[in-house]
Amino acid sequence: MRVLASGLAVFFAGAVLTLAAADDDQTGRAMEQIQKYRQMLQDGNPADLLEMRGEQLWVTPRGPSRATLEQCDFGLGTGKLEGADAQLPRYFADTDQVQDVESRLVTCMMRLQGLTREEATASWYLPDSDLAALVTFIAAKSKGMPIRVPTAHRKEARMHAIGRELFFRRSGPLDFACATCHSQDGRRIRLQELPNFLDRKDAQASMVTWPAYRVSEGTVWTLEHRVTDCFRQMRWPQPEYLSDAIVALEVYLRKQADGAIMDAPGIKR
Amino acid sequence: MYPGRRKFVKQTGGLIGLLLAAGFVRTEEWNRIAFEGKQLDDVIRGLGGNGAQESAEVVILAPEIAENGAVVPMQIISKLNKTESIAIVVEKNPNPLAANFSIPDGTLPDIQTRVKMAQTCSVYALVRAGGKFFYSAKEIKITQGGCGG
Amino acid sequence: MTNPMKIRAKADGAVVEVKVLMSHRMETGLRKSDAGDVIPAHYIQLVTATYGDRTVLSAQWGPAVSANPFLDFKFKGGEKGGIIKVTWTDNHGESRTDEAIIN
């Protein structure tokens, strides 16, 4: 009886393995074609168009103060953009806050150009928004530089710890957390590969290419936009733009990618 | 539907006139009939042919699976002598003709662009060479990516 | 308002390869906004590329060309330092011309 039972178990296991192998074959072939698809998109990233517009916006006097953004300090000194995005988010003494590139940009639009917070952020999520254009331009200025998110300041370390906690925080009607989809190797939603953010290499490959042109959206998404939409897909409510929950997650995710060479703007599904 | 040609001219006559004078724009008119065709045959007729012959000399380089139907990259190469134009026709789009490229002397019959595909279907590359139409077809699968919502 | 194209033109022996990115929504007229209204069709219909007074490519497009269109073509007889001009005109009658130096 026992022999028979284990024999059956082996039989079932064998059946499962065969099925799994067939599935892998088919999936492997599909993934190969998708790689080819992505390859064909690499040359000619429409994000470059938004980057060009961001560059123009950077030097255009705007707002009640008719000022440009050229005096904005992203942490490496007034007006210094080269490599700045690779070291964000970071703590800024003048706002006593840990800020990401978008939050800092809005600070400058308010302080230098005299815009209200509402004016500066009103259309952040719309296709080809001024904010997305500026973020794309600023990110491209870190091309070739390693990600180095500072955590030495007490507030930076705190945001990092909160970001890690948030990454694993399950709630909502689907019991989801970031970790549900992003904490194992080689996983996919349908055919979409999911970076495992607990793995350094995966985190690096993902983080160096935000902001990115999303072909499914026909426009560039910033990292805040990406995270905000993950919340939507988890069936959570929408977090406030520039809120600490998003920035904390960015600190954690980009810290996971420490040392990776920036290659933004990217192009993604 | 699309604004009529007359409206088009009225709005932009001045600009187009200037561009024409500068030699930037040819005097061609957008081929409404071809672009509004619903079948491959309609498109061929709209482009001035009647029927097309399948040809291995027309090559479609494209992935078999596209991660998103909004952007499907493809390269069309014609090895036929006297290639005059290359059109891309997406079988199951509401209006199948996506683009038609005129290839003047001295330009290689080798075009890359990106088109939208509403669903998995055949893509036809339709080439006019020496006054006749030739085509080849390739099926491209459109997958549902991401979280599905 | 129109935004600049990004044009790259590179001579490789006798052949010049031109790569163009155009900034355009390429609305099909079939999509609906979040409020449920149809977004009107808005797309490039005519594209022309010239080298000197020679037309090196002309194209007619429908709304099925992807947003922010990409175009890659090759022609003979172009020289380094020469200028390639690209013009598009859309169904609203808007038009734009940009140029690049062949390198």
Added chain:
Amino acid sequence: MRLSANAIVFVLVSASSVAAADKAAVSNTEATMRRSFSTAMPDDWKARLKQDEVQALCSQYRNNPPPKITARILASQQRTLRYPPGGKMIGDWREGEKLASIGTGGQLSAIRPEVPGAPRGGNCYACHTLASSEVAAGNLGPSLTGFGKMRGTSPDAVKRTYEQIFNVQAFYPCSMMPRFGHNGWLTPEQIADAVAFLLDPQSPVNK
């Protein structure tokens, strides 16, 4: 001997300080969450951010709870199981197949409001291979191709499959899979349809 005693003390001390740090991090996180969302949100939106006991425990233990917590979750989640009126736990596989492909429903977003009337599905294909004809299947969960071939449609197999979709954590505490029935995402009838998709010999899952 003395050395190892020291080591034990050290381990105990560091474990408790880690626990304290964890507690601080968790309370910081909850405070951060509270100030990161509009206070003007409707109550049912806010409710989605509130963790129940299982969600909080699984977050705390990174989905890998110790035996004592595992037993606690098993017991509490077993008590949540509910069945369709009339007790029919296997429905129409065709309906189940539709649910498996639907990834919409229940989204809350001001910048991307859900299309009115978007159906709510189980989105099974996002994570599982089911019918082998569907290439675009995810792999966050195990392949379920041939699921019914091995299990048949005995009352026990049907009940067990139903219960697992209703509340997976009644069997696997801190599973990544949503508790579809317990959380009210799918109705008991819809779950019965999903059961049919998995078990019915006519379903493409078993072809």
